[in-house]
Amino acid sequence: MRPTRHETMLKIAETIGERSTCCRRKVGCVLTDEHGRVLCVAHNGVAMDQPHCTDSPCLGANLPSGVGLDLCLAIHAEQNALAFCGDTMKIATCYVTASPCITCIKSLLNTSCKTIVFKEEYPHTEAAHLWQSAGRSWIHYG
Numbered sequence: 001m002r003p004t005r006h007e008t009m010l011k012i013a014e015t016i017g018e019r020s021t022c023c024r025r026k027v028g029c030v031l032t033d034e035h036g037r038v039l040c041v042a043h044n045g046v047a048m049d050q051p052h053c054t055d056s057p058c059l060g061a062n063l064p065s066g067v068g069l070d071l072c073l074a075i076h077a078e079q080n081a082l083a084f085c086g087d088t089m090k091i092a093t094c095y096v097t098a099s100p101c102i103t104c105i106k107s108l109l110n111t112s113c114k115t116i117v118f119k120e121e122y123p124h125t126e127a128a129h130l131w132q133s134a135g136r137s138w139i140h141y142g
Contacts (some may be wrong), residue, residue: 001034003079005036006117006141007093013077014119017097019043021052023061027097029077031113034092042080046073052077061124066123069101078104082111093117099140102127109134 003011009030010116027044041087046052053061053073058118060072073112075083078100083086088111094100100108105127116131119142130139 006095007078009036009038009093010096010097010117010119011140013095013097016041016043017025017077019045020074020077021054022072023047023053023057024063024074025065027077029081029090029097030092030095032079032095035088036093038085039090040085042084044074044077044079044080047075049112066101069103070082076101076104080105082107088112098122099124099138100127100131102130105131109136115139 009032013028013030017026020026022044031039032043033039058073060068063071075123078096090114091111093115094108094113095117098120099122100116101122101124115137117139132138134139
């Protein structure tokens with residue numbers, strides 16, 4: 001049986017997320033256009049040329065998910081995808097392994113993205129509220 005587009009893109013996001021060097025969570029993100037074509041993929045991790053947390057854990061490495069984000073040196077997968085996307089005004093859907101935090105939602109709201117599809121609920125419930133209050137789709141698929 002042929003997998004759905006959501007299943008396919010979330011599998012790609014999971015595979016990309018395996019490249020993460022964050023000790024707390026491995027997250028992958030796929031941005032697609034209105035035709036379902038991939039615009040960009042990214043995972044979470046420290047900034048370029050910085051030591052990976054798997055080699056030298058940051059201060060947030062052992063904290064629970066969603067807590068102490070300012071102590072964690074990883075850049076979120078969504079932020080990395082937006083930074084490397086050629087045209088953020090072509091984004092229709094963001095596929096991500098964990099639902100975006102409030103900071104990533106604010107960044108995604110400043111694009112043409114209308115739908116977020118994710119597998120795992122992240123503990124920042126205010127992010128979903130902000131996204132949906134803007135009339136955009138929030139899909140827990142998993």
